[in-house]
Amino acid sequence: MQQDGNMVIYDKNNTWIWQSRTNEKRNASLYLSDKGELCIYSAKEGAYTFSSSGNPSDLVFHTLIANSSNADKEIQCAKSYYSQNRKYRAIYQNDGNLVVYDNTNNNAIWNSGTATYNMRRCVMQVDGNLVIYSKDNKAAWQSHTNEKRNASLYLSDEGELCIYSASKGAYTFLSHAIAISTSNTIVLDVDRKYYSPNANYYAKFQSDGNLVVYDKSNRWVWQSGTAYTGKTCKMQVDGNLVIYDAKNNPVWHSHTNEMRNAVLYLTDTGKLCIYSNDKKKCTFVSDYKISIPDSDITLQKQTMSEIKCSLEPNSNGNKYSTGFTKLDQTDGLMLRRVTVSTTVTFSKNISESEIRKQLRFYVRYKFQDPVTLDVKEGGERWMREESNYFTIAKMAANEYTLTANNIPCLGNEVDFGLVNNSNNRITQITNFHFENTDNDFQKYDVLCRNGENIHITMQYNCTQENIEIWLKTLSRYVNSLSNITGVKRNNIYIFEFADQLCICPCDDGYVIPANDPIHAVLVPSASWGPTYSDVQQSIQNSPDSIHLLYLHELGHCYATKKFNNTFNCNIDDGNTNARGITAMQNCTELNQTVLYANGNLGTYNVAFRNLADSKYGETVNFKILNMFANYIQEYGDKNGWAILEKYFEGGDQFFNANLYASDFERAVKEELKKSDDVNKNNCNNLCEESIKFINALQFLQQNAPNQMSVSTFVQDIMNKDSKKHEYKDTLTEYMERIEKGYRGIKDHYLFFTKCVG
Numbered sequence: 001m002q003q004d005g006n007m008v009i010y011d012k013n014n015t016w017i018w019q020s021r022t023n024e025k026r027n028a029s030l031y032l033s034d035k036g037e038l039c040i041y042s043a044k045e046g047a048y049t050f051s052s053s054g055n056p057s058d059l060v061f062h063t064l065i066a067n068s069s070n071a072d073k074e075i076q077c078a079k080s081y082y083s084q085n086r087k088y089r090a091i092y093q094n095d096g097n098l099v100v101y102d103n104t105n106n107n108a109i110w111n112s113g114t115a116t117y118n119m120r121r122c123v124m125q126v127d128g129n130l131v132i133y134s135k136d137n138k139a140a141w142q143s144h145t146n147e148k149r150n151a152s153l154y155l156s157d158e159g160e161l162c163i164y165s166a167s168k169g170a171y172t173f174l175s176h177a178i179a180i181s182t183s184n185t186i187v188l189d190v191d192r193k194y195y196s197p198n199a200n201y202y203a204k205f206q207s208d209g210n211l212v213v214y215d216k217s218n219r220w221v222w223q224s225g226t227a228y229t230g231k232t233c234k235m236q237v238d239g240n241l242v243i244y245d246a247k248n249n250p251v252w253h254s255h256t257n258e259m260r261n262a263v264l265y266l267t268d269t270g271k272l273c274i275y276s277n278d279k280k281k282c283t284f285v286s287d288y289k290i291s292i293p294d295s296d297i298t299l300q301k302q303t304m305s306e307i308k309c310s311l312e313p314n315s316n317g318n319k320y321s322t323g324f325t326k327l328d329q330t331d332g333l334m335l336r337r338v339t340v341s342t343t344v345t346f347s348k349n350i351s352e353s354e355i356r357k358q359l360r361f362y363v364r365y366k367f368q369d370p371v372t373l374d375v376k377e378g379g380e381r382w383m384r385e386e387s388n389y390f391t392i393a394k395m396a397a398n399e400y401t402l403t404a405n406n407i408p409c410l411g412n413e414v415d416f417g418l419v420n421n422s423n424n425r426i427t428q429i430t431n432f433h434f435e436n437t438d439n440d441f442q443k444y445d446v447l448c449r450n451g452e453n454i455h456i457t458m459q460y461n462c463t464q465e466n467i468e469i470w471l472k473t474l475s476r477y478v479n480s481l482s483n484i485t486g487v488k489r490n491n492i493y494i495f496e497f498a499d500q501l502c503i504c505p506c507d508d509g510y511v512i513p514a515n516d517p518i519h520a521v522l523v524p525s526a527s528w529g530p531t532y533s534d535v536q537q538s539i540q541n542s543p544d545s546i547h548l549l550y551l552h553e554l555g556h557c558y559a560t561k562k563f564n565n566t567f568n569c570n571i572d573d574g575n576t577n578a579r580g581i582t583a584m585q586n587c588t589e590l591n592q593t594v595l596y597a598n599g600n601l602g603t604y605n606v607a608f609r610n611l612a613d614s615k616y617g618e619t620v621n622f623k624i625l626n627m628f629a630n631y632i633q634e635y636g637d638k639n640g641w642a643i644l645e646k647y648f649e650g651g652d653q654f655f656n657a658n659l660y661a662s663d664f665e666r667a668v669k670e671e672l673k674k675s676d677d678v679n680k681n682n683c684n685n686l687c688e689e690s691i692k693f694i695n696a697l698q699f700l701q702q703n704a705p706n707q708m709s710v711s712t713f714v715q716d717i718m719n720k721d722s723k724k725h726e727y728k729d730t731l732t733e734y735m736e737r738i739e740k741g742y743r744g745i746k747d748h749y750l751f752f753t754k755c756v757g
Helices: 352-358 464-485 526-541 548-557 561-566 573-585 604-615 620-635 637-648 653-658 662-673 680-684 688-702 710-719 730-742 748-756
Strands: 008-010 016-019 028-032 038-042 047-051 061-067 080-082 088-092 098-102 107-111 119-124 130-134 139-142 151-156 161-165 170-174 177-181 201-205 211-215 220-223 232-235 241-244 250-253 262-266 272-276 281-284 297-302 308-311 314-316 319-321 336-346 359-368 375-377 390-396 399-409 413-420 426-436 442-448 453-458 491-495 594-596 600-603
Touching (some): 088 151, 177 232, 201 262, 336 359, 352 359, 352 390, 359 399, 399 491, 413 426, 442 464, 453 464, 464 548, 464 573, 464 637, 526 548, 526 594, 548 573, 548 594, 573 604, 573 620, 594 604, 600 604, 604 620, 620 637, 637 688, 662 680, 662 688, 662 730, 688 730
Parallel strands (some): 453 491
Antiparallel strands (some): 028 038, 088 098, 098 107, 119 130, 130 139, 151 161, 177 262, 201 211, 211 220, 232 241, 241 250, 262 272, 272 281, 297 442, 308 426, 314 319, 319 413, 336 426, 390 399, 442 453, 594 600
16 A cells, blocks of 8 residues: 555565555555445545445445356356345246346346347356356357456346456446336336446435436436426336325326337436337337536646757667657647658669658657556557658758648657668758747647547637637537447547648558557648638638537547447448537537538537538438438437447347347348458348447337338338438448458458449
8 A cells, every 4th residue: 555545456576466556645544435435535535536346335246146257157047146135036037038126026127138138157257257158159149348358257246247357356247227128017116226337327216206327427418307296106017107195196208108028228328118029119208408517627828838849860780760759748638730840861862752752751649547557558650651741841951841830749758750661872861950830820628527628739819718618519519429338538639731640530540549549639631721711711600500510520530349340440430420419419508509511510419410401422421311310300300310329330130130120130141242342151140230220220110100011111221211312222332331341351442433334
């Protein structure tokens, strides 16, 4: 227990192997609570800063079901695992369903939804994933906790199945059904906290009669409004969630009667949902919008210090490097744009085109992580060879000066270098000179309390008042994106006109990838030159607007990892725009915000329609965007937007695994098999993202005011929208893209020709 407040375990070589990450929490004490939790209390901060449960202190975990540290552990079929207080039991049943029961009434409070499958086994895998396999050895259900090694499966005194990862030092999965009403009405416990799978939200039917959803900071995000009138809250057999007063009169209900065999649960984004196994239908109970007041956003304008430095490079074969040089005295992350140049002398005369083919600039950076105090080092980032990314000036015979402008640097130490990929002999490389080019730029840190932070270097000739309004709008937008997707970036870095290393945040070839020390970086490309003046105009005319450039590029940063892996490069552009506009309607303060692209496209609902129409025909993604816009327009605000939020949300297992109807999936597979470009055998084994997209289409159909048959629905989305735009085989083309991305087929450019042609 160190003086800095950090509790650390060291091995015999004095290398730390685990820590509580509570350094800088001085005057700290280590306690063992009556609930069996190790806690660290900081007298300096007046707060508990660590608990061994990794979750709020009222979640206490007791019964170990399986530990998979050394090998896969199969869960014994038909064996009951009881919580320590004997109130709950977990069992992997003979019918293939993993179920948690309340022993007081023998009601199921959670299940994996695999009873209808032909199941074979339930395994707690060595990679930390809990998986139920069918007899053909396909995963029918999983906890999505792979890469969480040294994991244990527990049943808590609260009736929660939990997976604890020793390597991550945190609980990584919680079963999340609040109530399952099959043959009995379930009464919600008063003042019990029902957590979302990620433990970022909880729902509670309070003793005052109010049903409330709270975030992890204990701020309420939705309520039923039944304080001092409600007495009991029941999940009824008919699928209706009802709050009754003391005289047993209903004072609030979810309007979900006739949704039998229903599950009430809380999603990772804090929304109460009811899913009906009979109807294969999901409905939001709490369709709240997040609210981010001005008081939650802090703007800090940073001053730029001048940087000028000249270094002689070191050579190592065909590689020349300055070595790491400290640009700034701070130890943490910094946001910089610099220009670097060097003089190269060849043994013979060489053309400019040959130089561009043969020489490559690169940059590396490193900084000290403020959380772990470890030094983080980024890999080599190559600058592009085109003429507008670095310039070549002939100084003398066979001597040239190469200059790369506006290179983004993320650490306080930077290494610049040059690699010679040719046989042409370089006789000398001298004077690596670099200096910052941020003198005319403004740098802001836009900090959001308990949310996502933005760090931006920009150059707009607008009033200070308008800039501040615009930055707060961007802050609300990224936090709304984070809310609907469940993706947490913590920090987003935005550079203007610094695109030597980046094109688009989803393009692995040019953006800093997710496994780098920087979780996400947005770099709008300088090729958007005309868009720059359009963004400036939008700030001047409507400072609370969101320009399509920022909506789109920031939207890429909040795709889930699986979504990004499947829709690689710019494959998901249409989905990114849909995700962004969905985020606009998800925040109370953004409801009247307009989307700006060559003029005002209107607020979110109209903007969706206008953007889809303006981009129609460019690629199949905008045809899909057009389809979404059409159904939102047809189904109305509540159902339409709920569909998209379910589609983009991460971690909703009921939606991802159980929602689609078999006849709908079969219809999609048959359409996919008609294409010459798709392996027919693969059509029967669709990837997870394909199934997720099918779920979205099924959700559209199931929640339509006037439900239509599956065949009519598939035919409709494939052939036309309300404005009679013809797009034959759109669905097949789109599914091909998903499957090609999933199976690692890289001939997207050839495929683009087919889609557009």
